[in-house]
Amino acid sequence: MKPVIVVHGGAGTIVKEYEEGYRTGVKRAALKGYDCLRQKGAALTAVEEAVVVLENDPHFNAGYGSVLNEEGDVEMDAIIMDGRNLMSGAVSAVRCIANPITLARLVMEKTDHMLLTCKGASLFAKAQGIPEIPNEKLITERSRERWKTNLHPGSNPVVSQIGLGTVGAVAIDSEGNVACATSTGGLTNKMIGRVGDTACIGSGGYADNAFGAVSTTGHGESIMKVTLARLIINHMEQGMSPEEAAEAGLKYMKTRVNGLGGVIVVNSSGDWTAKFSTKQMTWAAVQDDQLQVGVYHGEKDTMPVG
Structure with missing residues (x-):
């Protein structure tokens, strides 16, 4: 089996001045x-290491660079x-943790939960033995300013989420295993404790060697309502390609609950896709020593891996 990895840096609308930083970030992670x-x-291990790169990059809404809750603190989720x-x-x-994805892996490997x-x-x-760090060290000036803007009456945190994306990765290794x-960091100015x-x-991600793996991004409550990751796996179970399954899942979410988002998918044969219903989604993929990256619909820049 030829290994494949696909990463995403979040779906939404990316402010032009940050676009190159997003491209560079997802390429480095992939x-x-x-x-x-x-x-x-x-x-x-490949997906964990890729996501750690993105958690450490202030462009993305994960780890360092996470958005702030209503009290101006960072609370993060990972799977x-x-x-x-x-x-x-x-x-x-979780608070005061630099890399929640590593903690999530420890939950899987070291507990019964x-x-x-x-x-x-x-x-x-x-x-x-994971060191605590002050929450302030996870907060960027960009996140702080966005939080302040959304304290004003009539502001819309969902709209202001634009350009701040959840991160994720899917991969298949040489043994045919997927992950x-x-x-x-969630939604800007979210309620304390919002998950x-x-x-x-089944919502934020799902992986099954029999069919493939999915990581999602977008409006979380909409994704949860349709369990988007598992829905896409279900479509592949019925014989759809990753591209067909991703398009069907995103279309259903838009039609049923008016939700927008994006997904990266790899199947058990190593076929993959990156699809989104938002204006943009940063993504990168590597297969056969070829790196591909995109931000806009229909874009797929290709370059050899050095």
């Missing part, structure tokens, strides 16, 4: 994950899933 796969690494055995780990509403939240996730992180990972689709299995 190449990091692919380097793992080229060395016969597992898909699970990871192993297609070999359907094992999954997730965290929600699938999702830890808030205080429990923090206690578990301490027990696993997914998704991480986010969106990202940490919910």
